[in-house]
Amino acid sequence: MTFFEVVFYAFSTLMVVAALGVVSARNPVHSVLFLVLTFFAGSAIWLLLEAEFLAITLVLVYVGAVMVLFLFVVMMLDINITRMREGLMRYAPFGIAIAILLIVQMIMVVGPENFGLQAFAAPELHGADYSNTKELGRVLYTDYVYAFELASVILLVAIVAAITLTMRRRPNTRHQIPGEQMKVMKQDRLRIVNMKSETIDSEDK
Amino acid sequence: MMTLEMLNLSIAMPEMFLLALACTVLVVDVYLKDSQRNVTYMLSQLGLIITLILISQQTPQNNEWTRELAFNGLFVNDLLATVLKYAVVLLVAIVFVYSRRYLQDRNIFKGEFYVLGLFGLLGMMVMISANHFLSMYLGLELLSLSLYAMVAFDRENPNAAEAAMKYFVLGAIASGMLLYGMSMVYGMTGSLNIVEVAVALDQMEGDNIVLIFGLVFMVIGISFKLGAVPFHMWIPDVYHGSPTTVTSYIATAPKVAGFAMVIRLLAESMGSFQADWQGMMIILAVLSMAVGNVIAIAQTNLKRLLAYSTISHVGFIMLGLLAGNQEGYSAAMFYTLTYTLMSLGGFGIIILLTRKGFEADNINDLKGLNQRSPWFAFIMLIVVFSMAGVPPTVGFWAKLAVLKAVVNIDMLWLALVAVFFSIIGIFYYLRIIKLMYFDDAEDKSEINCTRDMQIALSANGLSVLMLGLYPAALMSICIAAFS
Numbered sequence: 001m002t003f004f005e006v007v008f009y010a011f012s013t014l015m016v017v018a019a020l021g022v023v024s025a026r027n028p029v030h031s032v033l034f035l036v037l038t039f040f041a042g043s044a045i046w047l048l049l050e051a052e053f054l055a056i057t058l059v060l061v062y063v064g065a066v067m068v069l070f071l072f073v074v075m076m077l078d079i080n081i082t083r084m085r086e087g088l089m090r091y092a093p094f095g096i097a098i099a100i101l102l103i104v105q106m107i108m109v110v111g112p113e114n115f116g117l118q119a120f121a122a123p124e125l126h127g128a129d130y131s132n133t134k135e136l137g138r139v140l141y142t143d144y145v146y147a148f149e150l151a152s153v154i155l156l157v158a159i160v161a162a163i164t165l166t167m168r169r170r171p172n173t174r175h176q177i178p179g180e181q182m183k184v185m186k187q188d189r190l191r192i193v194n195m196k197s198e199t200i201d202s203e204d205k
Numbered sequence: 206m207m208t209l210e211m212l213n214l215s216i217a218m219p220e221m222f223l224l225a226l227a228c229t230v231l232v233v234d235v236y237l238k239d240s241q242r243n244v245t246y247m248l249s250q251l252g253l254i255i256t257l258i259l260i261s262q263q264t265p266q267n268n269e270w271t272r273e274l275a276f277n278g279l280f281v282n283d284l285l286a287t288v289l290k291y292a293v294v295l296l297v298a299i300v301f302v303y304s305r306r307y308l309q310d311r312n313i314f315k316g317e318f319y320v321l322g323l324f325g326l327l328g329m330m331v332m333i334s335a336n337h338f339l340s341m342y343l344g345l346e347l348l349s350l351s352l353y354a355m356v357a358f359d360r361e362n363p364n365a366a367e368a369a370m371k372y373f374v375l376g377a378i379a380s381g382m383l384l385y386g387m388s389m390v391y392g393m394t395g396s397l398n399i400v401e402v403a404v405a406l407d408q409m410e411g412d413n414i415v416l417i418f419g420l421v422f423m424v425i426g427i428s429f430k431l432g433a434v435p436f437h438m439w440i441p442d443v444y445h446g447s448p449t450t451v452t453s454y455i456a457t458a459p460k461v462a463g464f465a466m467v468i469r470l471l472a473e474s475m476g477s478f479q480a481d482w483q484g485m486m487i488i489l490a491v492l493s494m495a496v497g498n499v500i501a502i503a504q505t506n507l508k509r510l511l512a513y514s515t516i517s518h519v520g521f522i523m524l525g526l527l528a529g530n531q532e533g534y535s536a537a538m539f540y541t542l543t544y545t546l547m548s549l550g551g552f553g554i555i556i557l558l559t560r561k562g563f564e565a566d567n568i569n570d571l572k573g574l575n576q577r578s579p580w581f582a583f584i585m586l587i588v589v590f591s592m593a594g595v596p597p598t599v600g601f602w603a604k605l606a607v608l609k610a611v612v613n614i615d616m617l618w619l620a621l622v623a624v625f626f627s628i629i630g631i632f633y634y635l636r637i638i639k640l641m642y643f644d645d646a647e648d649k650s651e652i653n654c655t656r657d658m659q660i661a662l663s664a665n666g667l668s669v670l671m672l673g674l675y676p677a678a679l680m681s682i683c684i685a686a687f688s
Contacts (some may be wrong), residue, residue, distance in 0.1 A: 016231065026357055105418070109415055109418040110389075111412055112417075115415075143213070144277075144339070145276065145277075145338075146277070147339045150343040150344070150347065152333060153233055153324065153347060154343065154347050156228075156324075157347060157354075158350060160317060160320055160354070161350060161353070161354030164315075164317040164321070164354055165354060165357055168360065
């Protein structure tokens, strides 16, 4: 086994194990951390494919930003794990059977028979002067400008949707208006009532 | 080097205008007070009219339709795309007309409904004009994301939140399936361009298990989006749970986009695997017609009933598609266009009967509609007859065209099954008519409705009748789109 293969198998095993951890971990926070590990292993495999830019973006954007945000959300939510797991045992056999069926099918199809070196020649390795970033940039704003712009529209819709669904003006919330507070005069708040003084005798009657 | 001319931007003019419009509406709406939301509405409608004009400008030289490409082959414009785009813009404009009073009554008359509606429309137009798996997927996601948000739009309503959640989760799984299928096809052909994939597949010999594996996933993804049995679970809940205006949006224009998706992905790119996807579609079509028509009988909620009726109609559309020839595709196109028109009319009537604090979504709310408003009872009668396929409404011609296409590929048994289930379906359509005409009204309140909605709904219903009397014009357009 070459060094290349050792790295590949090490990281792909790590990725599969971590992905299993995401779905099987009891604690949602652990799930998120496993997902970070999955992304990390994925980016290592992308490095082997000479997709350096994508690998670094995956770590920076997904691991660095998205997953940290995700972690915050998971920690903020009050998730009732026991209630979530109620139906689990009932559906588990069915789910596992379907999963095994799918895996067997995938192994049969996406195996070396159809995607091996006989079917596809190994891609050429690029030299040291090859820049993955430059190659991506060259097609992203020319050949794929339409897809790129559409992706930006999707992000815009995501923002609009998120704000629509979460921003609410509650009419009954109590909050301070500092300007109004400062303007208050003594006569607005204080009412001096002129009343007769009461004596103890009157109370006894 | 590439230049701006090479992008051939002019043929994507309607899409670019629509994007600019949606962004303008988004910004203008921020500066409006709640009492001025009509400005948002008017601006959206004006923009849609201009979009329609721009689409009708897309006629080719010498009246000879060719496939014109733009954006380096990611975008295509042909007669099919032009006709379908015209239909979706028109449908969305009518949905907007229907929506105004309903939203006002429920205090959800907000700009976001129109903004999301316009972005969803953009997604549909992108799908219709997709010549690349990538643009197809992005258009689909743009549409779906807008729809998820629109379903959950009425935040006070727990049913809507539940429907949105189900729709979102199932929709995400379906998108994943579709992408996985596309990746398999990419792996084998080395291209994502629909025309290039078709060429690569033609040159391949023998059965290729990877391609069939990818095809299965693509068909599953498409069926989810169209709502064919057994991938229909989301339809009744989403139709029932969302605000009725959103239901009328989901039930109409996206079906046209879904039809375009089947044509572009299965007919145009996977055409050489027609024998394989035909078998899958036969199962989907038969199950859809069976489940849709039989379960609809048990429904008492009008929106759920129309949801199951949609499922059965999707089965009929698939009948045309599985024929896999020009006749079948044009019959399916005719069916899709006319069915969306009927569906729009049906939901229009439900919206008409609602009022503040009252959803007219129970089947009994139609009781004695003839006494309350003979005219709108008549419109509903046309729509329901058309859904059942009774002549002289257009639904009859649509069913006939589809059945003819199936018989012509020597699948008489399939046509007989379709006829059998549509006869079962007539039962619940007739029940609606019985309630409207032969029962006494329990709720005698006045139907209050704005003038624009009355005109739009009447035009909607009458067009179903007119198309039934003169189907030839639309039919010839549908045939021309596939020649």
